[in-house]
Amino acid sequence: MTGCGPTRAAVLTPQAPGAIAVIAVSGPRTDTILSRVLRHRTDDRPPKIAARRPVLCRIVDEDAVVDDAIVTRIRRDGIVSVELSTHGGVRIVQRTLQLLERHGAEITQAELFESAWRADHPVRREIDLALIGATSRRLAGWLLTQRRILPPFLDRRSSWSREEADAFRARSEVAIRMIEGLHVAIIGPPNAGKSTLANRLIGRDRVIASETPGTTRDWVSETAFIHGWPVTLTDTAGIRETDCPIESEAIRRGSVLAAGADVVLVVLDAEAPSAESVDFVASIEARWSRDQPRVLATNKIDLIGANPRTRSEQAITALSAIKISALTGAGIDRLESEIAAVLGIGMLKDDLPTACSRDQLNST
Ligand SMILES: Nc1nc2c(ncn2[C@@H]2O[C@H](COP(=O)(O)OP(=O)(O)OP(=O)(O)O)[C@@H](O)[C@H]2O)c(=O)[nH]1
Ligand SMILES: [Mg+2]
Incomplete structure (x- = not known):
């Protein structure tokens, strides 16, 4: 200089x-x-x-x-x-x-x-705006890289191959939805460990977890991180038949909210009788839209070990749920990978130019 x-x-x-x-x-x-x-x-x-x-x-x-x-x-x-x-x-x-x-x-x-x-490039201005709202270091770092690599890539759009254009469009759709806010909802029977799992993904004790079934009433939403990418996570009241009108209303509200989520994370209790878990999954499959992506997890795996021995454990394994322990953290990485795959966020890489707004995408 x-x-x-x-x-x-x-x-x-x-x-x-x-x-x-x-x-x-x-x-x-x-x-x-x-x-x-x-x-x-x-x-x-x-x-x-x-x-x-x-x-x-x-x-x-x-x-x-x-x-x-x-x-x-x-x-x-x-x-x-x-x-x-x-x-x-x-x-x-x-x-x-x-x-x-x-x-x-x-x-x-x-x-x-x-x-x-x-x-020079209005695109950088837009990225700066997205940076204000960035709620994780992973997203902020990625936006900073886009600030550098996206403008020259957009400048040579006339020479893109069809494959290049298609791949750009696909990952940009994911990025834009992420910046606008992806929503993951946790549902499951009472006491399955939903709130414990929510706290683990949020990274702090945000939600009350306790051994008393029916602890969570009103749903709670908070920013959580899937391999560092921010999503809005909603923890809901455990679903069961109940005479309590307040709990019934909490279950209804949680279900309505979860039905609009980008992914529903169904958490089962590995220690619960197998018939209960199988019935629970069947009722969800019967009543909820088939198009809505779902990820199934069996929690409290630390209590039964990795290899199912009893018939109850085998029945749950047959549901092909991901085995996790929200308490110890076992299996959480695999669970995050599965959620990332369903949301498509595995497509986002630091060295791949990606649109961060609809305007940028529509300009191509
Ligand atoms: N051993 C073990 N205990 C767990 C695990 N996850 C949760 N728990 C315990 O299970 C109990 C219920 O956990 P919560 O997270 O409150 O369960 P929940 O599904 O949110 O329950 P509700 O809000 O009542 O529907 C608590 O005592 C937790 O400490 C786990 O992975 N392993
Ligand atoms: Mg709870």
């Missing part, structure tokens, strides 16, 4: 809570300033920031670590800048800006940077 004039820094992502924030630095003193505030994650030296080769760094204020950041040098329309992708916390962004300012950068509005690029 050569020339004279100020070195500027700006937050490119909107000033609202999000999974990540992107701070751009541009101007003649960029490298000098960054050599004082960045350290390589592994060898603790100022990093070498080569063009378009992201490097994982620490942002440091003397001996204190401010945050980890993915750092990339980018050239757009002859403007060279270095982008720091940090965690999205307001405090982290503020501390990083103060640090850059202390070392000589002029803090400025994102528009100053963006106005130079806007004419």
Whole structure:
């Protein structure tokens, strides 16, 4: 970076809570300033920031670590800048800006940077908007890559082969639905471990789980992660015949909600009598739309071991459910793979350009 004039820094992502924030630095003193505030994650030296080769760094204020950041040098329309992708916390962004300012950068509005690029690719702007709402690091990292690889790919759309166009369309449909919000609902008999499983997929104790059947009444929705991709997960009341009008209403509401989900996760109890589980699955199959994707899981496998011995266990195995233990985590990876396959999110790869909005898809 050569020339004279100020070195500027700006937050490119909107000033609202999000999974990540992107701070751009541009101007003649960029490298000098960054050599004082960045350290390589592994060898603790100022990093070498080569063009378009992201490097994982620490942002440091003397001996204190401010945050980890993915750092990339980018050239757009002859403007060279270095982008720091940090965690999205307001405090982290503020501390990083103060640090850059202390070392000589002029803090400025994102528009100053963006106005130079806007004419170049409106697609990046749309991706920045999607970044605000990104609720997982996996999605945020993927969007950041799309910011770089999607515009040149769209630019050469006239030379795509039919296969290239079809594959692009298929994975883009999945990505757009994910950004709009995919919905997974958990249903099952009382006490099967639905809430315990929900907590495991959400990553914290969000829902009350207890040995008392009928614990969950009103459904609860929360962001959960399937191999790091965000989905909205709904835990519902255990389905059973009951005289309690409140529980009946909770079951009805949960069922209505689950019927509209992208995937229904049916959780059975491996310890329950086999006839109950088989009847439960049969009643779901009979009453619910056949077109709605379902994934079947047998929970509490830690209580019976991996090999079914009794007739009851064999009957459940015959339903070809995925064996899991929400308590120990056994089988959860396979369960997530199955849900990912049904939702199509296995198609999303970091190195494959993919549309993130209907406008981008319709422009092809
Ligand atoms: N051993 C074992 N116990 C489990 C497992 N999953 C859940 N439990 C226990 O089973 C009981 C019921 O768990 P919940 O998660 O509340 O079950 P639920 O299906 O949400 O129950 P309702 O809301 O009443 O329909 C609790 O005591 C859990 O600790 C598991 O994988 N293994
Ligand atoms: Mg529950």
